[in-house]
Amino acid sequence: xxxxxxxxxxxVKPTQTLTLTCTFSGxxxxxxxxxxxxxxxxxxxxxxxxxxxxxxxxxxxxxxxxSRLTITKDTSKNQVVLTMTNMDPVxxxxxxxxxxxxxxxxxYFDFWGQGTLVTVSS
Amino acid sequence: EIVLxxxxxxxxxxxxxxxxxxxxxxxxxxxxxxxxxxxxxxxAPRLLIYGASRRATGIPDRFSGSGSGTDFTLTISRLxxxxxxVYYCQQYGSSPGLTFGGGTKVEIK
Numbered sequence: 381x382x383x384x385x386x387x388x389x390x391x392v393k394p395t396q397t398l399t400l401t402c403t404f405s406g407x408x409x410x411x412x413x414x415x416x417x418x419x420x421x422x423x424x425x426x427x428x429x430x431x432x433x434x435x436x437x438x439x440x441x442x443x444x445x446x447s448r449l450t451i452t453k454d455t456s457k458n459q460v461v462l463t464m465t466n467m468d469p470v471x472x473x474x475x476x477x478x479x480x481x482x483x484x485x486x487x488y489f490d491f492w493g494q495g496t497l498v499t500v501s502s
Numbered sequence: 503e504i505v506l507x508x509x510x511x512x513x514x515x516x517x518x519x520x521x522x523x524x525x526x527x528x529x530x531x532x533x534x535x536x537x538x539x540x541x542x543x544x545x546a547p548r549l550l551i552y553g554a555s556r557r558a559t560g561i562p563d564r565f566s567g568s569g570s571g572t573d574f575t576l577t578i579s580r581l582x583x584x585x586x587x588v589y590y591c592q593q594y595g596s597s598p599g600l601t602f603g604g605g606t607k608v609e610i611k
């Protein structure tokens with residue numbers, strides 16, 4: 381049974397760096413084809429993909445946010461970490477991590493965490 | 503980057519009715535790499551359909567996906583009370599990245 385859970389601060393100040401951790405179980409990020417991604421959703425708005433990391437340490441980023449994002453994995457801890465620099469109030473959103481697959485291309489998300497709401501405010 | 507436009511924004515229907523949701527892409531989606539998700543208030547999205555027409559594990563057969571190229575459709579054959587939610591399409595497999603549509607809310611009429 382695959383589960384994922386996001387953790388991190390609920391409130392960050394503008395210009396600060398956000399660090400979120402996704403802790404998962406039921407799969408290994410050392411298995412061929414497996415990936416973990418981050419997706420966010422501002423209140424009342426649509427989903428936005430942020431980043432993906434794969435079993436082979438291949439990393440993909442949203443072009444519009446690439447300069448601000450870093451995704452890393454710790455396979456031994458079953459964790460994926462996302463950092464986002466220079467936070468702004470428009471980054472206020474629920475941040476989700478999710479399990480994905482590599483089919484020669486990035487793909488869909490079949491298992492999701494419950495999400496964590498991050499508010500950016502001074 | 504491929505832009506996905508979902509229509510209508512809101513669909514007002516009664517239980518038992520058929521729902522037809524549209525997702526149009528700004529350019530052709532490779533190999534029908536399109537997924538659909540359902541999201542209920544306060545919950546994470548749930549994968550319904552991938553590969554444009556393949557139901558994910560445990561998804562009832564009243565949900566079906568179709569389409570190719572730039573035009574895709576999610577159909578719910580007979581709405582159950584638990585189907586009233588927001589639905590998102592997502593394209594994958596294209597460079598530079600993944601994109602989601604703006605969503606369609608299916609509400610009770």
